[in-house]
Structures are given as C-alpha cells and as structure tokens.
Amino acid sequence: MTSDLHRLSATELARGLQSRSLTAEAVARACLARVAERDGELKAWVHVDADQVLAQARALDQGPVRGLLHGLPIGVKDVFDTHDMPTQYGSPIYAGHRPSVDAAPVALAREAGALLLGKTATTEFSTFQASPTRNPRNVKHTPGGSSSGSCAAVGSDMVPLAFGAQTAASIIRPAAYCGVVGYKPSFGFISRVGVKALSDTLDTIGCVARTVDDVALFAAALSGDKTLADLPVIQQPLRVGLCKPHADKLLPETHAAMELAAKKLSAAGAKVVKIALSPDHAQLTQAHIDIMAFETARALSDERQRHGDHISTGLRGVIDKGLQMNYTHYAAQLRYVEETRATLPALYARCDVLLAPSAAGEAPLFEAGTGDPTWCRMWTLLGLPCVHLPFTHGPQGLPVGLQAIGPMHADRATLAAAAWMMQKLRG
Amino acid sequence: MTSDLHRLSATELARGLQSRSLTAEAVARACLARVAERDGELKAWVHVDADQVLAQARALDQGPVRGLLHGLPIGVKDVFDTHDMPTQYGSPIYAGHRPSVDAAPVALAREAGALLLGKTATTEFSTFQASPTRNPRNVKHTPGGSSSGSCAAVGSDMVPLAFGAQTAASIIRPAAYCGVVGYKPSFGFISRVGVKALSDTLDTIGCVARTVDDVALFAAALSGDKTLADLPVIQQPLRVGLCKPHADKLLPETHAAMELAAKKLSAAGAKVVKIALSPDHAQLTQAHIDIMAFETARALSDERQRHGDHISTGLRGVIDKGLQMNYTHYAAQLRYVEETRATLPALYARCDVLLAPSAAGEAPLFEAGTGDPTWCRMWTLLGLPCVHLPFTHGPQGLPVGLQAIGPMHADRATLAAAAWMMQKLRG
Numbered sequence: 125m126t127s128d129l130h131r132l133s134a135t136e137l138a139r140g141l142q143s144r145s146l147t148a149e150a151v152a153r154a155c156l157a158r159v160a161e162r163d164g165e166l167k168a169w170v171h172v173d174a175d176q177v178l179a180q181a182r183a184l185d186q187g188p189v190r191g192l193l194h195g196l197p198i199g200v201k202d203v204f205d206t207h208d209m210p211t212q213y214g215s216p217i218y219a220g221h222r223p224s225v226d227a228a229p230v231a232l233a234r235e236a237g238a239l240l241l242g243k244t245a246t247t248e249f250s251t252f253q254a255s256p257t258r259n260p261r262n263v264k265h266t267p268g269g270s271s272s273g274s275c276a277a278v279g280s281d282m283v284p285l286a287f288g289a290q291t292a293a294s295i296i297r298p299a300a301y302c303g304v305v306g307y308k309p310s311f312g313f314i315s316r317v318g319v320k321a322l323s324d325t326l327d328t329i330g331c332v333a334r335t336v337d338d339v340a341l342f343a344a345a346l347s348g349d350k351t352l353a354d355l356p357v358i359q360q361p362l363r364v365g366l367c368k369p370h371a372d373k374l375l376p377e378t379h380a381a382m383e384l385a386a387k388k389l390s391a392a393g394a395k396v397v398k399i400a401l402s403p404d405h406a407q408l409t410q411a412h413i414d415i416m417a418f419e420t421a422r423a424l425s426d427e428r429q430r431h432g433d434h435i436s437t438g439l440r441g442v443i444d445k446g447l448q449m450n451y452t453h454y455a456a457q458l459r460y461v462e463e464t465r466a467t468l469p470a471l472y473a474r475c476d477v478l479l480a481p482s483a484a485g486e487a488p489l490f491e492a493g494t495g496d497p498t499w500c501r502m503w504t505l506l507g508l509p510c511v512h513l514p515f516t517h518g519p520q521g522l523p524v525g526l527q528a529i530g531p532m533h534a535d536r537a538t539l540a541a542a543a544w545m546m547q548k549l550r551g
Numbered sequence: 552m553t554s555d556l557h558r559l560s561a562t563e564l565a566r567g568l569q570s571r572s573l574t575a576e577a578v579a580r581a582c583l584a585r586v587a588e589r590d591g592e593l594k595a596w597v598h599v600d601a602d603q604v605l606a607q608a609r610a611l612d613q614g615p616v617r618g619l620l621h622g623l624p625i626g627v628k629d630v631f632d633t634h635d636m637p638t639q640y641g642s643p644i645y646a647g648h649r650p651s652v653d654a655a656p657v658a659l660a661r662e663a664g665a666l667l668l669g670k671t672a673t674t675e676f677s678t679f680q681a682s683p684t685r686n687p688r689n690v691k692h693t694p695g696g697s698s699s700g701s702c703a704a705v706g707s708d709m710v711p712l713a714f715g716a717q718t719a720a721s722i723i724r725p726a727a728y729c730g731v732v733g734y735k736p737s738f739g740f741i742s743r744v745g746v747k748a749l750s751d752t753l754d755t756i757g758c759v760a761r762t763v764d765d766v767a768l769f770a771a772a773l774s775g776d777k778t779l780a781d782l783p784v785i786q787q788p789l790r791v792g793l794c795k796p797h798a799d800k801l802l803p804e805t806h807a808a809m810e811l812a813a814k815k816l817s818a819a820g821a822k823v824v825k826i827a828l829s830p831d832h833a834q835l836t837q838a839h840i841d842i843m844a845f846e847t848a849r850a851l852s853d854e855r856q857r858h859g860d861h862i863s864t865g866l867r868g869v870i871d872k873g874l875q876m877n878y879t880h881y882a883a884q885l886r887y888v889e890e891t892r893a894t895l896p897a898l899y900a901r902c903d904v905l906l907a908p909s910a911a912g913e914a915p916l917f918e919a920g921t922g923d924p925t926w927c928r929m930w931t932l933l934g935l936p937c938v939h940l941p942f943t944h945g946p947q948g949l950p951v952g953l954q955a956i957g958p959m960h961a962d963r964a965t966l967a968a969a970a971w972m973m974q975k976l977r978g
Binding site: 227232235312318347425 | 634645648651652653654655656657658659661662739742743744745748751752774775776777778845846849850851852853854855856857876877878879881882885886893960
C-alpha cells in the first residue's frame with residue numbers, strides 16, 4: 125500500500141527504511157503526492173522541488189543507511205538556512221535569498237539521513253504577521269504561528285516530521301491548533317546556529333510530529349542525546365502537577381480538557397496534584413514580553429535601518445517598544461528570571477511533570493490572526509522542555525490538548541512522561 | 552596637525568567630530584595613511600577599500616551628526632557579517648563570501664554614525680589557527696587571538712576603535728599582548744546576531760580601544776545602555792579583590808604586575824583584599840573547555856560535513872572531542888556553571904571588582920601560536936564583564952596588564968572602576 129505511506133509515523137517508517145524493506149523514494153513519492161493533493165488549499169509549503177527531493181531519495185537508497193533519520197521526509201521551517209533551497213524568513217525583505225550554508229540543525233538532520241522535502245511557511249521572522257497557511261482540520265481557521273506550515277504539513281499527513289522554532293509560543297500553539305505533537309526542548313538543547321534570530325534569551329529549536337516517539341527520534345538525531353531514540357518506560361506512578369496560569373482567559377474547552385486529563389491520568393495510576401506557580405504568572409508573562417521586545421529590536425537592526433518599509437506594522441511596534449525600553453528595566457527582568465529559575469527545583473520536588481494549557485482553546489478563525497501566545501511565554505522564558513499532547517476536541521470539533529512541562533535538561537524524562545500520558549489520555 | 556589625528560583617542564576625536572571642528576574625511580585620511588604605513592608589516596587588515604571609506608566619510612560630513620560614533624573610524628573583526636564588505640571568518644571555506652546583511656552590532660554602529668574602515672584579521676572561526684597578523688610592539692611576537700587584527704590595528708594607531716568577540720580569551724588576551732584596552736561585556740550585553748557562532752553559552756561581543764572611556768563610548772552606542780557614554784566618577788574607596796587563578800602557570804612579570812597594582816591602588820586609597828575563587832578554578836576552566844567543545848562541534852556542522860578538508864587539524868580535534876562528548880556530562884557542566892554563578896553575589900559582597908591576570912605574561916613568539924587562554928576561560932563562562940588594563944611591561948619590553956572583572960550586568964560600574972584603576976596604575 126505505497127499510497128498510504130504518508131500516513132505512517134516517523135518511527136514506523138524508520139523501521140522499514142532502516143531494514144531497507146521500504147525505499148526513501150517510495151516514501152518521498154507518497155509524501156509528494158499528498159502535498160500535491162492538499163497544499164493548494166493548505167499552503168503549508170513555500171518551497172518544494174519534487175525533482176530535487178526524488179534525486180535525494182534515490183541517493184539515500186543507493187548509499188548505506190546514514191543514521192537515525194535515514195530516508196525520513198522532513199519539513200524545514202523557512203527561518204532555517206538551507207544551502208540548496210531559498211530561505212525567506214517569512215519576510216519580503218528576503219525574497220530570493222539563498223544562504224550559502226545550512227543551519228546547524230539542518231546539517232545534523234541531513235547527516236542522520238533525513239530527506240528534506242522542502243521549506244514550510246512561517247510568519248514574518250517568526251513573529252505575528254500570518255503566512256497564508258490554513259488549519260488542516262478546518263481551512264476557515266488559523267494553523268497558529270509561527271511554525272504554521274510545519275504544523276499544517278504534519279497535521280495533514282504531508283510529512284511525518286518538521287522543524288519548528290519557538291521564541292514565545294511558536295511550536296506549542298500551532299501544534300495545539302493543528303492537533304499534532306509539538307516539542308520545544310530545554311533551552312539550548314538543539315543548536316540554533318543558522319536559524320534567523322529574534323531573541324538570544326528565548327529562541328529555541330524544536331520539532332513537530334504525530335507521536336511523542338517521533339519527536340523524540342528527531343531530537344535524538346539533532347541534540348547530543350542519542351538515548352532519546354529509546355525512551356524509558358514509566359515504572360513509578362507518575363506525579364503530574366496540574367497548573368492553570370491565566371485561568372480567567374481560558375476557554376471552556378481547556379477547562380474541560382484539564383478535568384478530563386486529571387480524571388484519566390488518576391484512573392491510570394498517576395498522582396495528580398494541583399500546582400500554583402510562584403511567583404505570579406502575570407509577572408513572568410510580562411518579563412517575557414519585555415525581554416523579547418528588547419532583544420528583537422536589536423536582532424533586526426539591519427532590516428529596520430535598510431528595509432524598514434518592508435517590516436509589518438505589528439512587528440515595527442514591538443521593535444519600537446524594544447528600542448525605547450530602558451536598559452535597567454531589561455536587566456532587572458533578566459535577574460528576575462534567574463531568581464525564578466532558582467525556585468524551580470522546589471516545584472519539581474512536588475511533581476515529575478507539569479500539565480498546563482497550550483492555548484486558550486480551539487484555533488481562532490483565520491482572519492483573527494495566529495492566536496494568543498500567553499500560555500507559552502512563561503515556559504519559554506524559564507527554558508523548560510515542553511511537549512504538546514493533542515487528545516480531545518472543542519465545541520467546533522477542532523483539536524484541544526495540553527502541554528507537559530518538565531524540569532530543565534530533563535528532556536528524556538519529560539518525553540517519557542509525555543508518551544505515557546499521551547497513551548492514557550487517548551485511551 | 553591633520554597627520555596626527557590617528558593617534559587621538561575615540562573620545563578626543565568625538566569631541567571634534569560632534570562639534571564639526573573635525574571632518575570625518577580628515578580623520579579617515581589620517582587612519583588610512585597609518586594603515587598604508589604600518590599594515591604591510593602588521594597584516595592587521597583583511598579588507599580596506601580606501602575609496603569606499605572616503606565616500607562614507609564625505610557622506611557623514613555632508614549629513615547631520617548621526618550619533619555617538621559619528622565619523623569615528625572602526626575596525627570590524629572579520630567574523631562579523633557586513634553587507635558591503637567580504638566576510639571570510641578566517642577560513643578558506645568562506646573565501647569571497649558576501650553576506651547580504653550586516654551583523655546587528657555593525658548595523659547599530661553604522662546607525663550611530665561609525666565609519667567602518669575595513670575588516671580586521673581573525674583566527675580561523677575565532678579559534679586557534681593564527682592569522683598572519685603581527686604584534687605591533689614587536690613583530691617577532693604574536694598579537695594573540697582571535698581578535699588579532701582588531702588589537703594590532705588599535706595598538707598601532709591605525710584606528711581608535713575595533714570590534715572583538717570572545718568565546719574563551721579572544722578579546723582580553725590579544726588586548727593584553729598588544730597593550731590596548733579590551734572590553735568583554737556581561738554575557739548578552741551587545742547583540743551577537745550575524746556574528747559567526749561557535750558557542751551559544753559563551754560567545755560574547757566586545758571591543759578594543761586605547762582608553763577605558765573609549766570602549767565605554769563604543770558600548771554605549773551598541774548596547775541598550777546609553778549612560779555608558781558618561782561614566783560616573785568613583786567616590787567611595789574602591790574595594791579591589793586580587794585574584795590569582797592558575798598561579799603556578801603565571802610568568803614572573805604577571806606576579807610583579809599583581810604586586811605593583813596592589814601597591815599603587817592601595818596608595819591611591821583603594822581597599823585591596825585577596826580573594827580566592829570558590830569553587831576551584833581548575834574545575835571552571837575544564838567546564839569551559841567541555842562546553843565550548845560540545846557547542847562548537849555542533850555550530851560548525853555544515854562546514855564539517857561539506858568542507859571538512861578546509862578545517863585545520865587543531866579545530867578538527869576540538870570538534871571531534873565535542874562530538875564524542877556524552878550529553879549527560881555536558882548538561883552536568885552547565886548545571887555546575889549555574890550553581891557557581893549563584894555563589895557570585897557573596898563574592899561581590901566582599902569587593903566591588905576583581906583584578907586578575909589576563910594572560911600568563913608577555914606575548915609569545917609568533918611561531919608559538921596565539922597564546923594560552925587559561926586566564927580568561929572561567930570569566931567568559933561566568934558571563935562577567937571584563938576590562939583589560941595595560942599598565943606595565945615585561946622583561947622583553949612587551950606590554951603586561953591585568954583584567955578588572957565586575958558583577959553580572961554591572962558593566963557601567965565595572966567600566967567606572969576600570970577607568971579609575973587605569974589612571975592610578977599608569978600614574
């Protein structure tokens with residue numbers, strides 16, 4: 125059944141590709157056919173060169189098995205530099221831009237045998253201005269941003285794996301809206317060299333897939349931690365800390381998802397406790413907003429000066445705010461974050477993993493923009509590993525889920541906990 | 552005396568340029584003449600286009616005063632991307648490379664009116680493989696690395712200001728060998744977007760000049776903290792903590808410099824105390840080595856795979872070590888650094904600023920390489936602001952000095968203390 129290969133998970137495909145019972149070309153052809161079928165409507169891709177993809181696939185089939193990702197088709201968010209594909213960062217300033225070098229995570233994926241299927245649509249420099257991408261569950265809705273194309277492509281079975289990057293909510297929120305698994309690792313876990321920068325304190329590379337094992341496999345090839353390819357099985361009863369920041373702004377479907385999760389996970393043997401983040405969430409969210417504005421304003425210095433007319437009004441507003449911000453205020457916010465990070469070990473003495481909202485609720489309508497990043501800002505700021513778990517639906521039939529948030533650098537344990545919870549939540 | 556303009560400090564030149572009693576063109580001509588006179592021997596520059604420089608200078612003279620750096624000639628280390636000059640990162644892999652965008656700090660310097668005189672020589676990707684640059688005090692010796700050209704150019708009065716970047720010792724060590732002021736700010740103080748990356752945890756942008764006021768002026772234009780342009784005068788007796796890590800490897804001239812500094816600063820009214828770093832220096836130095844290797848190995852992923860033959864044997868060794876390193880070990884070293892950073896407030900309760908060696912002693916011979924980075928690794932790792940102060944000489948008549956090291960984010964107070972100490976040490 126070659127024509128259904130695009131529906132398999134990366135882990136399933138990898139078995140066939142590693143044993144050579146499947147060819148990279150057959151997998152590529154199935155994915156390309158799916159792109160041809162769905163992308164006219166979804167607009168997840170900004171660049172796919174089928175001939176180039178098939179030539180790559182044949183070269184992989186003719187050579188030795190290269191690594192963990194051998195022959196797996198992967199979407200590359202178009203803020204990652206690629207030496208053999210255009211890279212536009214979602215901005216008209218970079219129309220036709222051809223980097224001379226691959227971003228480090230792209231080079232590492234290639235080294236592990238990945239088949240780069242093309243570049244996926246992103247918002248302007250990973251900020252707010254939406255790409256034309258539509259939600260694969262309902263094209264009247266946004267896929268979320270900024271990893272819009274990556275999540276739409278994975279959610280519509282065009283590709284089993286895709287790169288994402290998160291500065292505020294850019295992996296977890298679109299994963300939630302598209303009903304896929306999104307993984308934002310611990311800060312610094314995957315090299316971000318060659319990925320268009322917004323904020324040194326926040327920018328984090330991650331990935332999306334349709335299963336937790338798949339994001340773990342992808343990250344095993346990209347990070348220094350190969351043991352992620354084989355996640356441990358949870359033995360002890362998992363201690364899950366339910367956490368509801370900004371509860372007043374949540375939609376009913378997310379309250380319901382929290383209750384459903386508590387019930388199902390308790391029934392499966394987890395110890396579920398309620399956790400209140402200390403200090404106040406609102407303060408952390410504001411610190412994120414301030415630090416991102418201060419750093420983004422400087423990161424885009426050349427674009428602001430030489431191509432200011434081609435920067436959207438929304439982004440220009442953030443830049444102006446960042447330029448006007450007092451250095452003392454910015455440094456005080458950085459210190460505050462450091463102090464808060466120091467309180468996290470006490471929090472994780474009470475639970476193994478937090479479970480918290482990924483977004484307010486279902487995906488908003490396309491015209492309303494890419495959604496509110498409020499529920500991700502604090503976790504990105506704290507640098508903690510986050511995994512979005514899609515497991516239920518809202519009143520409009522669109523996906524709803526929650527994110528698991530683990531301790532700093534405990535990515536393997538967090539993914540293992542996420543895999544266990546995913547199984548119980550979907551059961 | 553137009554012909555002596557190249558000898559003036561940036562602060563002195565700025566007075567004339569801001570009041571328009573000096574033209575940018577006259578300053579540029581003096582610097583270009585000095586380059587013509589000295590650079591055949593010193594090889595500090597990899598790119599200077601005199602016509603382009605003079606056209607820029609005339610444009611600055613014809614327009615309004617643009618900012619703090621109006622008309623000041625600046626050398627740009629050739630690991631900083633420039634949209635109008637080639638950028639080779641000290642590697643044959645990038646021969647003829649022309650980035651399409653300025654690095655953020657370059658764009659910010661231009662915005663403040665800086666006159667970019669050209670690109671200065673660097674070691675291979677800011678690591679070990681030396682550029683052909685010679686020490687301006689004695690051409691038989693190394694200028695140090697990796698900001699070799701920037702320090703040689705400033706030390707030989709070709710330019711009053713130059714960009715540097717430090718991952719291990721790349722600003723402070725060449726500043727020490729060339730007898731100039733080197734400033735490595737607090738980690739993250741100046742945006743590093745568009746500067747060739749080695750290590751996300753360590754890479755720090757800074758600058759070199761001939762006076763402390765000059766590096767402060769430069770940083771005022773680049774960072775978000777404009778108050779650096781007007782440093783406070785030290786009022787209270789300064790508490791100086793003398794710190795001698797790796798004392799057994801220091802050369803006699805550095806022991807003598809420490810004693811001389813203690814004597815002069817005490818005589819000038821400072822409270823000089825001895826400080827022993829806790830925990831052990833050797834452990835911090837090793838943590839730096841490990842973290843740098845792990846991250847550098849990944850940062851250069853594309854170059855390693857597609858251009859491995861053009862990477863030097865020394866750098867290849869670091870990359871191989873980084874690729875072989877266990878992730879758990881790397882993460883443990885990161886945690887150790889975080890714990891050590893948490894002990895720093897207690898240290899800085901005892902003194903306002905540390906004073907410590909910048910290098911073993913005088914510059915080694917050219918053939919011996921760019922020198923030992925041991926005395927800078929731990930401070931870069933801790934992210935603390937460092938200022939090299941040149942104030943004495945060694946047995947071969949070459950420059951010797953010490954570095955002032957202040958608390959995190961206290962760049963203004965650290966520079967003020969450095970300026971005060973510089974005055975007393977040279978007096």
